Amino acid sequence: MSEISGEMPLRESDYIAGIKHIAPLLVAMVPISLVFGGLAAQKGLSPLEVGLMSAVVFAGGSQFVAIDFWASPVPWAAIIFSALLVNVRHILMSASLGLKTRHMGWGKQMIAYMFLADEIWALSEHRGRKQHLSFAFYMGLVTPFYLNWVLMTAFGALLGKMFVDLDPAQYGLDFAFPAIFIGLIVGFWKGKSTAMVLAASGAAAILTKTYVDGAWYIAAGAVAGMLVGAFTADPEEYKGALDRG
Amino acid sequence: MAEVFSVDPMVLATILGMGIVTYFTRVAGLVIVRFFTIEGRARAALEAVPAAVLMAVIAPTILATGPAESLAALITLLVAFRLPLWAVVVVGVISVVALRSVFGLF
Numbered sequence: 238m239s240e241i242s243g244e245m246p247l248r249e250s251d252y253i254a255g256i257k258h259i260a261p262l263l264v265a266m267v268p269i270s271l272v273f274g275g276l277a278a279q280k281g282l283s284p285l286e287v288g289l290m291s292a293v294v295f296a297g298g299s300q301f302v303a304i305d306f307w308a309s310p311v312p313w314a315a316i317i318f319s320a321l322l323v324n325v326r327h328i329l330m331s332a333s334l335g336l337k338t339r340h341m342g343w344g345k346q347m348i349a350y351m352f353l354a355d356e357i358w359a360l361s362e363h364r365g366r367k368q369h370l371s372f373a374f375y376m377g378l379v380t381p382f383y384l385n386w387v388l389m390t391a392f393g394a395l396l397g398k399m400f401v402d403l404d405p406a407q408y409g410l411d412f413a414f415p416a417i418f419i420g421l422i423v424g425f426w427k428g429k430s431t432a433m434v435l436a437a438s439g440a441a442a443i444l445t446k447t448y449v450d451g452a453w454y455i456a457a458g459a460v461a462g463m464l465v466g467a468f469t470a471d472p473e474e475y476k477g478a479l480d481r482g
Numbered sequence: 483m484a485e486v487f488s489v490d491p492m493v494l495a496t497i498l499g500m501g502i503v504t505y506f507t508r509v510a511g512l513v514i515v516r517f518f519t520i521e522g523r524a525r526a527a528l529e530a531v532p533a534a535v536l537m538a539v540i541a542p543t544i545l546a547t548g549p550a551e552s553l554a555a556l557i558t559l560l561v562a563f564r565l566p567l568w569a570v571v572v573v574g575v576i577s578v579v580a581l582r583s584v585f586g587l588f
Contacts, residue, residue: 264568265566265567265568266568267568268568268571268572269567269568269571272571282493283485283486283487283488283489284486284487285486285487285488285489286488286489286490286493286494286497289489289494289497290497290500293497293498293500293501294497294500294501294504295504296504298536298539299500299504300500302539303496303500310492311490311492311493311496313492313495313496313499316496316499316500317496317499317500317503319539320499320500320503320504321503321504321506321507322535323535323536323539324503324504324507324508325507325531325535326507326531326532326535327504327507327508327510327511328507328510328511328514328528328531329511329528329529329531329532330511331507331508331509331510331511331512332511332512332514332515332520332528333511333515334511335511335512335515335516336515338512339516346509346512347509350508350509350512351505351508353508395486408575408579409574409575409576409578409579409582410575412543412551412554412574412575412578413571413574413575414539414540414543415540415543415544415551415555415558415574416558416570416571416573416574416575417567417570417571418536418537418539418540419540419544419555419558419559419562419570419574420558420562420567420570420571421532421536421567422532422533422536422537422559422562423559423562423563425532425533425536426533426563430530431533434530434533434534434537435533435534435537437534438533438534438535438537438538438541439537439538439541439545441538442537442538442539442541442542443541443542443545443546446541446542446546447546454538454541454542455535455538455539456538457538458534458535458537458538458539458541459531459534459535459538461534462530462531462533462534462535462537462538463527463528463530463531463534464527465530466526466527466529466530466531466534467523467524467526467527467530468523469526470523470525470526
């Protein structure tokens with residue numbers, strides 16, 4: 238293999254390396270993808286609609302929330318607004334990773350960040366800490382992960398159609414959402430400060446949900462958690478944090 | 483097989499709307515770090531967002547539904563520190579089924 242310096246359009250070795258790095262996560266994603274497809278089918282979405290949602294949105298957390306809210310007629314405003322709220326975390330993730338991908342240029346970054354997901358982001362940050370994070374490596378992470386999510390969620394919906402009378406609550410499948418979110422929260426765990434953020438968010442969400450209709454409880458919890466996060470932080474710790482990159 | 487490939491226009495519009503706002507969140511950070519410096523309390527507030535949002539979404543289910551859901555959430559939280567995500571989901575689902583049948587006896 239010849240070693241050519243500079244940014245090649247597609248460096249095969251990096252692309253393969255990306256695929257190898259994401260491989261273990263693919264296995265773990267299959268049951269979650271099938272559960273999502275099954276739950277979406279329960280709410281009346283066709284397998285093609287499920288596949289389209291996964292292909293266009295490609296953000297598991299917000300898709301689970303959307304299906305949780307799904308009804309007939311579709312409460313589209315609440316669903317789109319909650320997708321924005323659930324995915325606000327991407328702003329911080331792309332801000333942080335952006336320092337390691339500037340060399341790609343705007344064009345490639347605009348393509349790459351279409352596929353930014355928690356797992357892709359985490360593995361990219363890890364790669365970028367030690368070596369050059371190439372576009373090829375990033376797309377190597379994305380390709381199988383994206384195809385896996387789109388195809389397996391659609392397949393789950395197809396299987397779900399075979400069990401139309403299945404009550405998700407009877408098999409505890411309704412608890413799959415909270416369980417996934419608890420797992421993700423632990424991924425963001427940083428000790429006591431996180432606990433205080435969670436307490437504020439949970440309390441504000443429940444109070445708001447009790448007195449206000451709609452998805453506003455998510456915004457209320459998010460704002461309460463952010464305020465607690467801001468005021469319990471040691472400003473020195475965050476000074477110039479982004480420049481360390 | 484018709485319903486396998488059916489696409490409702492309203493569903494499609496909702497999906498596109500979700501896709502547009504999600505793409506906005508994915509590139510917004512790139513633009514922000516290119517043109518602004520975020521530090522201090524603003525940075526801390528942004529760092530609190532993921533946990534705060536996820537908690538807000540699940541709070542009604544895990545804190546205000548019943549003892550079975552709250553206990554299952556606690557068990558899920560404890561295993562989440564050690565197990566991969568897919569196993570966390572399995573433990574959560576099994577615990578809530580078991581606890582619901584236990585609390586259903588009273």
